[in-house]
Amino acid sequence: MKAAILGGGVIGGGWAARFLLNGWDVAVFDPAPGAAAALSEVLDGARRALPMLYDRALPVEGRLQVAATLEAAVSGADWVQESVPERLALKHEVLGAACRVAKDAAVVASSTSGFKPSDLNAAGARAIVAHPFNPVYLLPLVELVGPDTARAAEILRELGMFPLEIGAEIDAHIADRLLEAVWREALWLVRDGIATTAQIDEAIRMGFGLRWAQMGLFETYRIAGGPAGIAHFLRQFGPALKWPWTRLMDVPELDAALVDRIATQSDAQSGHLSLRELERRRDDALVTILRGLRRRGQGAGEVVAAHEARLPAPEGGLSVRRRVPVTWTDWNGHMNEGRYGQVFSDAADAVMARCGAMPGDGDGWSFFTVETTIRYLAETHAGDPIEVATEVVEAAGKKLRLRHRMTREGSPLAECDQLLLHVELDTRRSAPMPEAMAARLRDFG
């Protein structure tokens, strides 16, 4: 599969990374000076962060081509993504040219945050809106608007994204309307000297931002409504909430003085961190939050889990193939010893899953680990590609003995001996496993 990326800035580069790291070939067209350098910065960030999301390795990267013309980029592509600046005439030009070259079956999409499909297609293109969020390589949301978005949604899900198919056209779609409402209020607060940019950021990230990462607006307030329900909540709080709504509804003038005030406050708040450092902090926190939500099976974590299930499982004698997430390192700058135990626990799970020895809900039995010995042979770092090869040393009666060897590109990192017992869950006591299961386990590898 091939993707054509028209415009290689932060958004276009993020799209390129999503496709590339999921095994697609990617052709980027961007005539701006410095475009190649900007693209490679975004790709570096994505190559570092995205693989850490998953407990399985991503596919082999596709081929990256920097195309000399729009036509060369679009030719033969299955997905064409336009991410040029938000000027309608420019969009018409780029999307028109793309539609003339694109395959009939290709998805042609615009990253526009503001324009409706009917605006984009007024000069004869056949584009849909596929509006992503920065960083595109980590955030799952893509707003899809257009006459037919089913095929696009399917492809986005394969890329580990979350397509939100919006049935009605509206300026700025959904998310940016909400964001702009907040911007408007925040600009008033700064302009009138009520709050600084830092105070506004704290008001968000110490409070409702933590709720919104998992539940959004309505589900959060469903809880606040209590046993009487959300309708009761709305009827009761409506009048009290409505009262400040009627104030400060004008559009603040974003004049030079306000721009300057915001810039000065923002410098005071985060100016000690370089952009690169800010991006890294953001990405590491996103990986951490997304991995946490994945463990809980909530919100964006479900998207990560669904994508991971599509990634190829390790084969042969391998039980684990993955990258070390940044969340696993400690103050020594290397993977914490406790995480080795987690890797070997995952390795044991993988062996059992492939041998039909993984209990399901209600099976009444499981395997419990009773002793583990780990020998640490070399240091492991965040981002390292690691593999675990597992040997079933014994599988008979109650006992399952596993020996794991963890390597990085062939060189040894650690070894682990694990003794597990087959357990009846109602008594929590050990009991012999069925001989057929034991035989399958002995055949592993």
Added chain:
Amino acid sequence: MKAAILGGGVIGGGWAARFLLNGWDVAVFDPAPGAAAALSEVLDGARRALPMLYDRALPVEGRLQVAATLEAAVSGADWVQESVPERLALKHEVLGAACRVAKDAAVVASSTSGFKPSDLNAAGARAIVAHPFNPVYLLPLVELVGPDTARAAEILRELGMFPLEIGAEIDAHIADRLLEAVWREALWLVRDGIATTAQIDEAIRMGFGLRWAQMGLFETYRIAGGPAGIAHFLRQFGPALKWPWTRLMDVPELDAALVDRIATQSDAQSGHLSLRELERRRDDALVTILRGLRRRGQGAGEVVAAHEARLPAPEGGLSVRRRVPVTWTDWNGHMNEGRYGQVFSDAADAVMARCGAMPGDGDGWSFFTVETTIRYLAETHAGDPIEVATEVVEAAGKKLRLRHRMTREGSPLAECDQLLLHVELDTRRSAPMPEAMAARLRDFG
């Protein structure tokens, strides 16, 4: 220290839990029928979730008293928190009565989300605004508004909260103004049939909600501005962003039809989960996100870390005293084997820290673990209070041998033997530790 909680609903109950679980005595006054049952539900939720945030045990709970009168609750209190419904006459009555009984040195505060201190004190009270966010026992943010909030801020920090001292009075303070802007826009989208409540929640939690949990608004867009800076970003995007701001600025009428539409959509979205289940999911996700941010030292995670540093460290031969976070359990319903390794790693760190054997930045040496054996003796579950007693078996030359015993209320859960080597960080090779350090390690316990 004693806190008086006036109004024991979701917010008052959350305040009661914050104080109680941090060792304060708490007196609650709420004449509503069913108040005691509602309070105990909130306390149950808090007792389950809050201790999981920390790697150290919280203090012993204070005494909880359900007071028969406002005066009995307020008498002798160091903090008085009013959380009654948002009716100004009622606030005047309750705060007035509280101020007549309260000690001069007591903080008298209102949880109001809308009223300014000058509104609250128009009838003679001397209250400040201390506006928290649900769930009060987990979210750090408290907006403080009033003539003198320094002492209140100090106490809130001791409770593990984040006081945001706002210098200027304004209706609805800061966070709720932002929230109301979003509500207004969201209500229009639902009313006009552009989006359902579920779509709006997805637009938030799959996208910008994940950014806001860590960075808020301005720091996020500082990155989007790229190398040219946030002023450039504002100047460039201002006009494009402003354009939709001028639309749909009226206040939507929250009439019966809109309430009904929202309630129906919300039922379709989350009606299969009970309120209790929703609360549990929310709290578990908050614990997960907050623990993740704490590891990264970012946002609300810094607040958790600062609070934890105030909690008493284990003493004598104990190296760990804590509760098992919900994030540590696996599909067997018990603590994953990998997490035992993490607990014993923490135990080793605690021993080294107390013996002056924990390397600082630039010390040039550290201890690396080379072999660990864990014997799992019993199952451990989320919320369990666990302790680790550590014995220094050998500390001489390059070698440090530790034996850990993990228990729950005295009954054995696991044992661990650990061999660590003293390492020179520039060569990453083992080398003898100083004899004075070895002697301190041998004296541990």
